[in-house]
Structure formats: C-alpha cells, structure tokens
Amino acid sequence: MTGLVATFLVVAVLIMCLGSEVRSDASDHHYKAGDPVPLYANKVGPFHNPSETYAFFDLPFCSPDPVKEKKETLGEVLNGDRLVSAPYKIDFLVDKYSQVACRKMLTKEEVSRFRNAVVKDYFIQMYFDDLPIWAFIGKTDYGGVVEQIQYKYLLFKHLHFHIFFNKDRVIEVAVRTDPQFFVDISEDKEVDVEFMYTVNWKEIQIPFEKRMERYSLSSTLPHHLEIHWFAIMNSCVTIVLLVGCFVTFYIRVLKKDIMKYAQDEELSDNQEETGWKYIHGDVFRYPKHKSLFAAAIGSGTQFFTLMVFVLILGLAGIFYPYNRGRLLTALVVIYAITSVIAGYTAVSFYCQLEGPNWVGSLLFVGCIFSGPLFVTFCFLNTVAMAFRVTAALPLGTIALIFLIWIFLASPLLLLGGIAGKNSKSEFQAPCRTSKCPREIPTLRWYRGLLPQMALAGVLPFGVIYREIYYIFASIWGHRVYSTYGILCIVFVLLLVVTAFVALALTYFLLAAEDHEWWWRSFLCGGSTGLFIYGYCFYYYFTRTAMNGLLQSSFFFGYMACICYGIFLMLGTVGFRASLVFIRYIYGSIKCE
Incomplete structure (x- = not known):
C-alpha cells in the first residue's frame, strides 16, 4: 500500500513537470520587433x-556555418527528432x-540523391518557435x-513562410513551396x-x-467525431446485450444451481454427480508454473496501471499535438516507476500460492516483458543504424535508458517484491482442496483452448x-490523436x-468439470492482443503505402511488443x- 501511495506521488510530480505548460508549447517566448525567432x-x-x-542535412541542402545542434530531451530522441539550425533566418x-538563403552547385551525385528523394515523395519537417x-x-x-511519357523531376527552391502573431507572440505558421x-x-x-x-x-x-488547437481540430473534424461516437454507441449496445445475456443466464441457470447446491440436495442413486459444484475440491488447486503465472499477473497489473496514468495525463492535456516526445518520456518514466506495483503484485500473489522461491518469481516479472522488448530493440536498432535513420538511438540515450532501468526500475521492483513477501496475505478460498486431483473428462473440440x-x-x-x-x-501515419x-x-x-467474456467462458469450463481454469482465463482474456496483432497485417497491407525492410521491421516488431503488453494486461483482467466470480459462486454453496 505504501508503494502504491509513493507511486501516485511520483506520478503527480511527473504531471507537474510535464504539465508546467500544458496550454501550448514548451517555451512561452516573447519577442520584440527584429528579434530572431528560433527555426x-x-x-x-x-x-x-x-x-x-533522416537527418535534415543528410540531403545536400546548403547549411549554415556553423550548424548548431539543439539538445534534445529523452522523448525527442526516442521520437527520432534531430534538431539543427535551419538555413533560413527569420x-x-x-x-x-x-x-x-544560400547558393550551391550540386554535383552529379547530389543531384541523383535529390532526384531519388523526389521520386519517394520526401518531405522536410522544421520547428518554428x-x-x-x-x-x-x-x-x-x-x-x-x-x-512516350517522359518524367521530369523538379526540386523546389523557394519556401514561403506565412506567420501569424498576436502582439509579441507567434501564434501560427504555415509554409508552402512556390x-x-x-x-x-x-x-x-x-x-x-x-x-x-519569403516571409510574411x-x-x-x-x-x-x-495556438495548438488547430492541430487538434484537424483530427477531430465533425464527421470524425460522428464516426467516433457512432462506434462508441455500437460498443455500448454490444455491452448492454452482453450484460443482458449474463443477467438472464444468472437468473435462469446460475442462481438455480446455487440454490440447489446451497440446499445440498441429495442425488438419487442412479443420478451421476455432474456440474461445477462437484469439482469444488479441485477448483482452487494452484496452477502449474506458479512463478511464470504470478509474473504474468504482476506485469499485467503494471500495464493496467501504466494505461490508467497515461489516460489521466492525456485528459489533463499533457500530450498536446506535436509535443515532441512527451508521451514517450511519460511511458519510459511511468513504466519504471510502476515496477514497484509489478513486484508487489507478483510476489504477494506467488506467496499466496505457497511458492517456495519468491526471488525467482521476481526475476520472472522483471524479464517477462523487458526481455522480449530488449531483444526486439537490439534487432530494430541494428537495422536503423544500417539504414542510418534518425530512429537509431545514439549510445548516450541507450545508456540513459539503461541507467533508468538499473537505478530506478530495478530497485523499485525489488522494493515491491520485498513488500509483497512481507504482506503475508493468504489466498482466500471458500472451499478446501482435496489431496488427489479429480480426473478431467474429455472435452469436445469447441471447448479447446484455441476455439475458446x-x-x-x-x-x-x-x-x-x-x-x-x-x-x-x-x-504510424501523420494524423494527430487528441x-x-x-x-x-x-x-x-x-x-x-473482456471481464464478462472471460468469466462466462470460465463458467462453461467449470460446468464441463474442467478445474484447470487459471491459465485458461488468462489466455482467453489476453487473446484480444492477438486479434490486434492480426489487424496489424490488414492495416499495413490495405490501409497504408508503407514498404521496405526498415518500415516493415519497425512496424511489425514494435507492434508485437505493444500487443504483447496488451495481452498481459487483458489476461490479468480476465483472470x-x-x-x-469463482469465489462468489463457491462461497454461495455448502462444500464438504
């Protein structure tokens, strides 16, 4: 509990730090007539x-002398930003x-590079104030x-800056090529x-x-909002039908079973013992691979907490459009801070399951997501370095993230694990577990794991x-999400x-007298993450024009990590x- 309070306090500090200027941008500059405005x-x-x-001057633009590099924050580097002084003085x-701005004689090689960029629809991005x-x-x-169609490749050489101001502040800027x-x-x-x-x-x-509202409005046009709300209404209808079906099921089936079992009706001699009540001696038998299961629950709880905090920051206006990496900074910092929650949840749950080696469970929770993410990052960063793109993280940034993991995430993970071990909470089971496990009957194919x-x-x-x-x-595009x-x-x-579907499938599993519901509920709850990853293939090949080894590896590599995190989070919700649900129904009947 103390660790949870500390987490909230640290995230509150993070909100204040990131939200020191949530209204528009990070600077809040005032200018006098004739003052240079940073571009x-x-x-x-x-x-x-x-x-x-790629870095701006990877293309042979003429550059100012000297070229000044702006010091980027962690989020800017993760976002692939590499800001340098532009050749235009405003x-x-x-x-x-x-x-x-400048004059340059382009060599044949430089002309070829520019032509290749024109063929691929290269764009430039700059920041003005x-x-x-x-x-x-x-x-x-x-x-x-x-x-005989002939292609001409034309390089624009004139930029027109339209700048709007209010008193001594820049409000809006647009640039077009002539x-x-x-x-x-x-x-x-x-x-x-x-x-x-040209500057006007x-x-x-x-x-x-x-001044940042126009970027938000570009992504929240009336027809976009209508589609959003229409989708939400459809989802609400789905939930109402789902809850209605569950309530009907509870009234007509489950409540009847509970009343019958609560009265402890004796079966006739020729009637077999069937149903979920008769596996009460096995339903709370601990799952296999307790260390891994506890680690998955701890990591899923961490991702749930992470998502809640990100939504809070988003609602607070911290992630305004084009905030240059605030979201990525928040993800890194909050993930490190919430390690205390992962450690506490995993170890306390592992101890409830009477696990003998809580240190092993703590190591599992530290590696269950970070391990695959690290392997994926090493491969993708190697690819990015081979292509010399700005997405390749420099050594200093990698060292900074490593230090955050060593000196912030790991100690908090250990602190949470120690607190979980010392919590001495017991697993609450309304039924005693028998010594010998009951044999699980053969199930039909549609009750198998994959169909479920x-x-x-x-x-x-x-x-x-x-x-x-x-x-x-x-x-993966140029739309602003706000x-x-x-x-x-x-x-x-x-x-x-996710919760309703998971508990409904768990009931049907128990009704079939299969008491191995622990992993099944987790896997069924997290299966939405697999559907999202399947949607990635549809989106990539039908909704975009992305192509090439670099883009494909980045898209499918990092989306695999994101979907894996969603899998852990929703699996925890399902479990x-x-x-x-199981504690409720078995607590409502008499069990010998």
Whole structure:
C-alpha cells in the first residue's frame, strides 16, 4: 500500500513537470520587433514510411556555418527528432521577399540523391518557435506524348513562410513551396541552385494559449467525431446485450444451481454427480508454473496501471499535438516507476500460492516483458543504424535508458517484491482442496483452448476496432490523436467486455468439470492482443503505402511488443474477473 501511495506521488510530480505548460508549447517566448525567432530543421523522409526519417542535412541542402545542434530531451530522441539550425533566418515582424538563403552547385551525385528523394515523395519537417511545419522538397512532372511519357523531376527552391502573431507572440505558421520556382534535376549533371525564401507576417486575435488547437481540430473534424461516437454507441449496445445475456443466464441457470447446491440436495442413486459444484475440491488447486503465472499477473497489473496514468495525463492535456516526445518520456518514466506495483503484485500473489522461491518469481516479472522488448530493440536498432535513420538511438540515450532501468526500475521492483513477501496475505478460498486431483473428462473440440481464445478475443476486438484505426493512423501515419476522452471510454468498455467474456467462458469450463481454469482465463482474456496483432497485417497491407525492410521491421516488431503488453494486461483482467466470480459462486454453496 505504501508503494502504491509513493507511486501516485511520483506520478503527480511527473504531471507537474510535464504539465508546467500544458496550454501550448514548451517555451512561452516573447519577442520584440527584429528579434530572431528560433527555426530548427528536424528531419526528412518519405511521406509513406513514417519510421524512415533522416537527418535534415543528410540531403545536400546548403547549411549554415556553423550548424548548431539543439539538445534534445529523452522523448525527442526516442521520437527520432534531430534538431539543427535551419538555413533560413527569420526575425520577428520582419517581412522578406525572395531572400536568398544560400547558393550551391550540386554535383552529379547530389543531384541523383535529390532526384531519388523526389521520386519517394520526401518531405522536410522544421520547428518554428516550437510549432511544426512541413513541406515537400519537389515533385514529379510528366511531359512528352502519350506514346512516350517522359518524367521530369523538379526540386523546389523557394519556401514561403506565412506567420501569424498576436502582439509579441507567434501564434501560427504555415509554409508552402512556390511551384514557379524549381530546378529540373532529371539529368545527371551539375546544377546551380539558389535556395530562396519569403516571409510574411500577419496579426490575428487568437490567444497564445489556443495556438495548438488547430492541430487538434484537424483530427477531430465533425464527421470524425460522428464516426467516433457512432462506434462508441455500437460498443455500448454490444455491452448492454452482453450484460443482458449474463443477467438472464444468472437468473435462469446460475442462481438455480446455487440454490440447489446451497440446499445440498441429495442425488438419487442412479443420478451421476455432474456440474461445477462437484469439482469444488479441485477448483482452487494452484496452477502449474506458479512463478511464470504470478509474473504474468504482476506485469499485467503494471500495464493496467501504466494505461490508467497515461489516460489521466492525456485528459489533463499533457500530450498536446506535436509535443515532441512527451508521451514517450511519460511511458519510459511511468513504466519504471510502476515496477514497484509489478513486484508487489507478483510476489504477494506467488506467496499466496505457497511458492517456495519468491526471488525467482521476481526475476520472472522483471524479464517477462523487458526481455522480449530488449531483444526486439537490439534487432530494430541494428537495422536503423544500417539504414542510418534518425530512429537509431545514439549510445548516450541507450545508456540513459539503461541507467533508468538499473537505478530506478530495478530497485523499485525489488522494493515491491520485498513488500509483497512481507504482506503475508493468504489466498482466500471458500472451499478446501482435496489431496488427489479429480480426473478431467474429455472435452469436445469447441471447448479447446484455441476455439475458446478465438471466441474470447473477437468480442472485445469488435468493441475497439474503429478506435484502433485512429490510433494506428496516429502512431504510424501523420494524423494527430487528441480525443483522449473517447479513448478513456473505449478503454473502460474494453475492460468490461473482456471481464464478462472471460468469466462466462470460465463458467462453461467449470460446468464441463474442467478445474484447470487459471491459465485458461488468462489466455482467453489476453487473446484480444492477438486479434490486434492480426489487424496489424490488414492495416499495413490495405490501409497504408508503407514498404521496405526498415518500415516493415519497425512496424511489425514494435507492434508485437505493444500487443504483447496488451495481452498481459487483458489476461490479468480476465483472470481477476474469473477469480472474483469463482469465489462468489463457491462461497454461495455448502462444500464438504
């Protein structure tokens, strides 16, 4: 309990740190006329492959002398941001018309690199006073006759900055390329390029506190919100039907069984003992692989807590659009902090199951998710380094994450484990467990593990199907996700449906006199994570234009880790719901 309170206090501090300026951006700058406004070039990359981004000057743009690198936060580095000083100089309230940024003679090799970027629809991203701006570097034009189409590759050389201000603050910025100013780079020959830019300032009345709203509104258009609410209403209808079916089942079947067993009716001589009541001596027999099971429950509880805190931060407005890595920073820090919850839950539950080696269970919970994540990261970071993309984490960032794990997550995990060992709580079982296990009868094929997991996963997945698309479009696309209120509702609906489906399947398993429900309830509850990973293939091949080894490995690698975390979290929900249900029904009858 003390560890849980400490966790809430630390996360409260995190909210204050991350939320020191939740209204718009991280700076809150004021400027006087003529003051230079910071403009940083970030990265370039193909529009359809979000993970394939390169440092801005990996393309042969002319660079300022010297190039100044902005010190990034942990979240910015994890997000692939690499901010450097841009070749364009913009002063507050100073208009410029066709100003020459620099002039450069492109070699044949540099022309070929630019042409390859134009073919792949490369875009550039910059930050002006912490406001994101984008522009394509060129376009493909078509010439010639129909019988012999010739392609022209045009490099834009003129950027037009439209900047809106309110008194002494920048409110909005937009950049566009002027199609009348371009360079033909279709042939492998040297090209003399003069990069130019134009700056226009215009005053508006939008307050500084609301300058990020336009990014949120771009993703919450009226028809998008209608689709969101329509999907939620469909999910609510599904839950109402599910709860109605369960209530009907409880009144007509379960309550009748409980009344019959509570009265301890004697069976006739020719009547066999069947039903869930007659395995009361085995239903609380501890599961196999107790260390692994306790670790899975502890890790699932940690992910549940992590998700709750992320939703709280999202509702508080911490994760405003283009916050440059705040979400990733929060995920790393909160995951490390909630290790105390994982350690406490796993070890205390393991001790309730009378496990002899609580240290082994603690090691399991420390590696059950971090181990696969570490292996996946090593492979993907190697791929990123081979492609020289900004997603490759530098050694300093890897060392920082390692230090967070060693000096924050591991001690908290150990502290939680010690607290769990000393809690000395006992497993609450309303029935005694017999010495000899009862033989499990042969079950029909549709009561097998895989059919049950398929049935258990399809209903919760149907509840969140529509919302998953918007989340994927935000993570692996260019859409902004800001509807955390809707996400919170969908999350609650997901938990409710998972719990009801898991306990219903557990009842049918017990009715078939199969008392090995522990792992079954966990696997059936977590099967939604497998459905989400299956949806990843559908989304990748039908909803996007992503391609290539780099993008494919990043998408399927990191989505496997995310879905694995969801599997652990929902598996824990399914087990906990089944455990409460079983304790209730067996506590309502007389057991010898």
